[in-house]
Amino acid sequence: MPDTHHIPLLFYVLALLALIYFGYNMRLLFTVRVGKEEKYRHLRPFSSLANALTFGVGQRKVLNRRFTYASVMHFCLGWGFIELFFATTVDFFVTRGWFVSYLPAKDTPWFAALNDLGGLLLLVGILMALFRRSFSKPEPLPQDSFRGRGNFLGDTGILLFLLVLVLGGFLSEAARLAVEQPSTAVYSFIGWPLSGLASYSAWAGVERGLWWGHAITSLLFVAILPLTKMFHSVAVIVNVALTDVKSLGLVRPMHVSELMEDPEADFDDISLGAHEASEFTWKQLLDSVSCTECARCTTVCPAHATGRPLSPMKLITDIRQDLYARTIRKEAEPEELVGGRIKNAELWSCTSCGACTGACPVLIDHVPTFTDMRRYLVLSEGEPPEQAMEALEGMTNRGNPWALPASDRLKWASDADLELPLMAEKKKADVLYWVGCAGAYDPRNQGVARAFVKILQQAGVDFAVLGEEETCTGDSARRLGEEYLFETLALQNIETLKQYDFKTIVTPCPHCMHSLGTEYKDFDGDFEVQH
Secondary structure, three states: OOOHHHOOHHHHHHHHHHHHHHHHHOHHHHHHHHOEOOOOOOOOHHHHHHHHHHHHHOOOOOOOHHHHHHHHHHHHHHHHHHHHHHHHHHHHHHHOOOOOOOOOOOOOHHHHHHHHHHHHHHHHHHHHHHHHHHHOOOOOOOOOOOOOOOOOOHHHHHHHHHHHHHHHHHHHHHHHHHHHOOOOHHHOOOHHHHHOOOOHHHHHHHHHHHHHHHHHHHHHHHHHHHHOHHHHHHHHHHHHHOOOHHHOOOOOOOOHHHHHOOOOOOOOOOOOOOOOHHHOEHHHHHHHHHOOOOOHHHHHOHHHHOOOOOOHHHHHHHHHHHHHHHHOOOOOOOOOOEOOOEOHHHHHHOOOOOHHHHHOOOOOOHHHHHHHHHHHHHHHOOOOOHHHHHHHHHHHHHOOOOOOOHHHOOHHHHOOOOOOOEHHHHOEEEEEEOOHHHHHHOHHHHHHHHHHHHHHHHHOOOEEEOHHHOOOOOHHHHHOOOHHHHHHHHHHHHHHHOOOEEEEEEOOOHHHHHHHHOHHHHHOOOOOEEO
């Protein structure tokens, strides 16, 4: 390598141009500004830093026993890049004479070995990725017909580019060691053996060319990074830092009932739910931009496993495509997102189980995003799934998805000669037993309800039930996108509960527990709920 204290001015000019082009292409990240504000997001600086270090740099969720090959591959790629970035930064500081008392020189034994280790990790990761893409590509990974792609060079192309970059780095280092022959060269356990493959004169003749070749390749990589799949290495750090891990899976309230009561609301100009990029929140758009297309969400999706037309990865990347079509490419008539890129059948295939969010290594929150698109279909287009119509009508008219009479809510108890205290009579109790629709009407769950009541009675617990005053919490309606019905049921239940004095709500239903204990808080219903 030439004397690093006399690196040609041309290199700095090229580096500046590369950084300018990199910065220009980072506009892809800032397209998320077209999204809506998130009123319910609480960002905490220390949590953001911890997320960036653990989930971003530390790859906490990337490493997973179920995905062993991919975990090892990405560990090598990620930490190889991190080490080489660290080494390049240190070398730049040292060559400029900055912090030389604190930083290691290029040929410091441990630093030389660490640099070669970083290059080796990156090389192994690249070769593993190329093998996986070429010979053992899992079915859920993006195939040739996948429309959510759109990255420069493609998946294989960027890997080949990186292969040239890392091999060029080893050859450039080998040439430098052969020419300079530092006393600690042996610690460069890859560069030093390579330097022995040719004579001094041969290496001396190509040293400058190898250095410039590696330098230009490195600057090209920096310049085009935002246009390639490697853009996720930047976007992911931002995304995980801005993710509130505790709120993953929570659906944001719309307060449709307040909108319905607003006399100035013009429903011709209002879109309830989301059907194009600008109708999602900025964080939902950032999720789509950050997707690495690793397909873990699709791999664990139970709907996909049963042959339903759903790939969570495709839906997220379809949103990204819609975002870029409307912002970067500024298409005059972009393809519709909901009903176009994303078919209705795909949205209705989702069970809202959250397996996708649990598996995502970059903390993408799929379910609330899918729910917003369902809200659009139901509230704006009036197109709920035909199979759900009966359940929605039952919840609307009878307060339960089976449209059974409220007078039968305690029939399971009377049939077993169980006398239950009613809140309407007691007014006060330590425990309010929320039976739930399944416990009240489903024969299998009625047995659970009877057994639990007997336990409460034997234990001497002061409890009561609502009986006919109890109605569906609306969880199913919300998951189906019928937010107005959910809010109606939620406000009705909250009004009922606030009439009485109790310490804790206990319910055998996990859906009721989630609605009562978590989602009702957005409507001034703050209750202690146990399952």
